[in-house]
Amino acid sequence: MRLALGVRYNGRGYQGWQSQLSGLTVQDKLEKALSSFADQPIGTLCAGRTDAGVHGILQVVHFDTEVERTPNSWVRGTNRFLPDDIAVQWAQPVPDEFHCRASALARRYLYLLSQSPVRPSLEAGRVGWSMRALDGEAMRAAAALLIGEHDFSSFRASACQARSPVKNLRRIEITRQGDGERCRWAFEFEADAFLHHMIRNIMGCLVRIGHGDERPEWIGEVLAARSREVAAPTFSPAGLYFLGPLYDARWGLPAETTLQGDRPAYDGWA
Structure with a gap:
């Protein structure tokens, strides 16, 4: 099964998104949490790598797994193992041909x-x-x-x-x-x-x-x-x-990620 996640994070305490030997990146923390919840190694791909100190309002990642859980379980279970400044917002099964980076419009x-x-x-x-x-x-x-x-x-x-x-x-x-x-x-x-x-x-x-x-x-x-x-x-x-990638609605992702969806402008939340 291929699963897509929406992830939000404060990047101030991390060396960017992409995994490094230090383990002090957002990807490292997310993959460690996913692996702990799934009880098996999980690697992710992201829609857009961010530099050290850059924040993510809606990073989209995908990964393949044989572990069967409900979308809500992936959200709540993974967040149990994440630090306070990173949180999964949603989880959504997607077709095998979906790619969080290549499918982004x-x-x-x-x-x-x-x-x-x-x-x-x-x-x-x-x-x-x-x-x-x-x-x-x-x-x-x-x-x-x-x-x-x-x-x-x-x-x-x-x-x-x-x-x-x-x-x-x-x-x-x-x-x-x-x-x-x-x-x-x-x-x-x-x-x-x-x-x-x-x-x-x-x-x-x-x-x-x-x-x-x-x-x-x-x-x-x-x-x-x-x-x-x-x-x-x-x-x-x-x-x-x-703020995140935008996709064709055919992938069935939340409306905020689609070209046809309602994507609110900045409203003072940060």
Whole structure:
């Protein structure tokens, strides 16, 4: 039987998603919990690997097993063995041809940014930070230049293993909550796929434009250059959340993961 899981986690205490010899990754903790519950080794594949310090709102994984349990038992039983900052949200049997990564039609991320003269404290590790005020209209004008299918080499980490730098960035939505010098910004991204550090590198450029250090058209020049050297430094991972992949409804997964489903925008839950 092939099973898909929806997983939520706070990434601050982990060395990213992908398993490492240290055992201090989200994948390591999840597989250890699954194996303990199933009483046999279980390995997982995920829809999108996240870096150290990056959070997952709805990571989707799949694995094959001969152990027969109800979906609710997989959720409750696995969560018994997980640390407090990782929790399985749902479990769903899927056809053998389903693949959490290859079957995904799109992926979504959220970046939360605190604008404040003082660094975050209670929100440390859960939001990025800008000491200076940001110009929303300038950032939105810049973001519009990135929409569509482009070569995003300028926003690609040197360690990126993607076969092609060409991605279709379908949506960037920038919203502000609050007025005055203290407020919160939410940046939502949706694309067919993302390159390694792509969002954090785009965020570095958007914040530079929001500060007035560059004009909005500059980001188009960065995009056209296809060179990482011309872009802004990689922004902090603290405010980055993987909102999850999107699939065709035929796989029978929860509505929040489907293109036709109701996918609520950021509403202040983080």
